Amino acid sequence: MPAHTGPHRKVVADAVVSMDGYTGTGPDDDMSWAMEHITSEQSEIMYEGIWRGVSTAVVGRVNWEGFTSVWPGLVSDPASSARTRDLGNWLAVVDKVVVSTTLRQSDLDESPWTNARVCRDLEAEVRSLRAGPGRDILVLNSASVIKALLRADLVDELCMTVLPRTLGHGVRLLPDGLSSAWRLSHATTVPATGAVALRYHRP
Template sequence: MSASPSGASRRVVTWASVSMDGFTSGPDGPQHDTWLYEHAMQEGTAVYFEGIWRGADTALLGRTNYEGFHSVWPSITRDPATDPRTRDLGTWLDTVEKVVFSRTLEKADWNNSRVAGDLEAEVAALKRAPGRDILVLNSASIIHALLRADLVDDVRFAMVPTLVGGGLRLFPDGLPASKWSLAETTALAHGAVGLHYRRA
């Protein structure tokens, strides 16, 4: 996706992987979600996600995802055995502007990262600034807050053919009503389905 035309605001795009029953992680937390790991390791997932992250030049994360990504991705990127597509993603994660929303994190040490407190004001300012898409990286709490603030333009997720029975919902009760139009569906070889909705 190219940069926004002059005067047009950037798009906020949310990304997550979700179970068939609507959870981004199961009842025991993401460290026990083998279904997510197995989905993420599929070539089809990498190809599909590449079409999303390459269109963004700013990433939004909550503290948990930021710390998790920072703990594993630099070593994956440096590993000579890492395949080129995964290395490209790691390089993007290393260099992209990263805005971390946290009440407890005081500073973010990863390259090109900063901590922000006021999510609505920060995202509204980012949307007015020049640039490409603003991508929320699988941080459900950030997605919830941005949906409540009516700051999301595109919702993208991969529905994984797994029922987990509980955990953290991508779309919890209490979100404001809104209408969306289907932009694209993509069937992945391992049974997951990529879904892309735009605000109607």
């Protein structure tokens, strides 16, 4: 793996995982297994501490399609918390990189969300983003994207929230065969849901 050299924008990968290491049960997973945690007040507070320091978000196709179908409704729902609406409004306008081999730019332009572009070459895009101006770059719960960036040694911080349940099968967050060293920078529990949030950084 290439060594880290010089200052750059940090790439922060964030994901919710089961105790047995899965981020979901497969391509059609609706994340219902994790919603109790995702929508908890404590989770919102923790996540706000991450996205407030970010000026570029990176997502895969599945999450892009899922997010754009769900978040506009959450923002307009009067029952949503202020933090949920703030996050939804941020997602709608923040600089977004959508990693996909099938989506076209015109598909993204049809979304109510703005400031999004299709990315075909993930490594090249992230290397360019890291070298440019801006705040942190956040990879939003997209396992395939996180795996590729871990293999390329392009993740500076890895945030994993471990939920107290097993899925038994599905999509794993960490790639097979990867050897890497990390340091724990923060750990906290979410008593309401029994989750444990872990934040690691590269030495």
